[in-house]
Amino acid sequence: MGLLEVNDVNKAFGGLKALDHINLSVNEGSVHAIIGPNGAGKSTLLNCLIGRLVPDSGTVTFNGRSLVGVKPYEINQIGVSRVFQTPEIFGELTLLENVMIPALAHRDGTFRLDAWHRMDHEAEIRDRAEAGLADVGLAEKSDMVANSLSRGDKRRLELAMCLTQDPKLLLLDEPTAGMARHDTNRTIDLLKEISERRNQTMVVIEHDMHVVFSLAHYVTVMAQGGVIVEDKPENIKGNPKVQEAYLGGAHL
Numbered sequence: 470m471g472l473l474e475v476n477d478v479n480k481a482f483g484g485l486k487a488l489d490h491i492n493l494s495v496n497e498g499s500v501h502a503i504i505g506p507n508g509a510g511k512s513t514l515l516n517c518l519i520g521r522l523v524p525d526s527g528t529v530t531f532n533g534r535s536l537v538g539v540k541p542y543e544i545n546q547i548g549v550s551r552v553f554q555t556p557e558i559f560g561e562l563t564l565l566e567n568v569m570i571p572a573l574a575h576r577d578g579t580f581r582l583d584a585w586h587r588m589d590h591e592a593e594i595r596d597r598a599e600a601g602l603a604d605v606g607l608a609e610k611s612d613m614v615a616n617s618l619s620r621g622d623k624r625r626l627e628l629a630m631c632l633t634q635d636p637k638l639l640l641l642d643e644p645t646a647g648m649a650r651h652d653t654n655r656t657i658d659l660l661k662e663i664s665e666r667r668n669q670t671m672v673v674i675e676h677d678m679h680v681v682f683s684l685a686h687y688v689t690v691m692a693q694g695g696v697i698v699e700d701k702p703e704n705i706k707g708n709p710k711v712q713e714a715y716l717g718g719a720h721l
């Protein structure tokens with residue numbers, strides 16, 4: 470049994486079957502990529518994993534617990550963190566302050582403003598936040614204001630915010646979207662390092678095949694709401710079903 474198990478999940482929008490009998494099993498410690506052409510259903514699936522959408526039928530189980538109907542913040546509290554395509558950071562705050570917020574929320578189980586105001590004396594939270602920034606190579610920029618960061622660094626900051634919560638499962642939605650090649654390669658190296666050092670389970674939605682083939686241990690290919698192939702990356706590339714799904718779309 471995987472850390473995350475999706476069984477026979479369906480989700481329709483009106484007459485459109487965005488998810489059509491989806492099954493997915495993600496093993497602990499693995500990096501599992503979900504790929505597929507535009508409109509395949511990847512975001513809909515991700516939203517079902519984080520509680521933003523409720524499947525019409527089927528089960529989603531994380532660490533033995535059903536996630537169906539569970540609120541997003543509760544899913545986050547039980548160990549699922551998501552890095553968004555557009556970083557959700559506090560632009561006016563410093564990097565350290567940004568990371569202290571989830572570190573505090575993780576310790577208290579919720580974020581309370583009165584706790585935030587007493588933060589100056591919280592060495593434990595500060596240490597945790599500094600370690601999170603060091604994990605993503607941003608320690609030297611800890612006093613900078615988040616808005617002044619490059620796009621790549623903003624995404625690394627958000628990753629640090631997720632890591633301070635010690636997630637059992639990290640969901641990454643196109644972690645390299647919009648990045649130049651050298652920044653993409655830096656992000657791949659960083660995610661690989663985190664995966665190995667923390668034995669971090671990750672689900673990565675990604676369009677860039679260079680990222681998928683560099684990072685993933687296992688790949689699920691979706692098209693038109695269904696899963697068409699599941700295999701190791703080396704077997705995905707030449708698969709005729711995958712080639713067909715991508716005809717005219719992304720490049721393999």
Ligand SMILES: Nc1ncnc2c1ncn2[C@@H]1O[C@H](COP(=O)(O)OP(=O)(O)OP(=O)(O)O)[C@@H](O)[C@H]1O
Nearest residue numbers: 482485486487505506507508509510511512513514
């Ligand atoms: N809230 C919604 N209401 C109606 N239709 C939706 C909604 N969300 C998604 N869809 C439709 O469901 C299908 C799957 O969309 P989804 O965004 O999950 O695909 P995707 O694989 O993430 O695509 P992309 O790679 O372009 O982000 C698409 O046809 C989309 O138009």
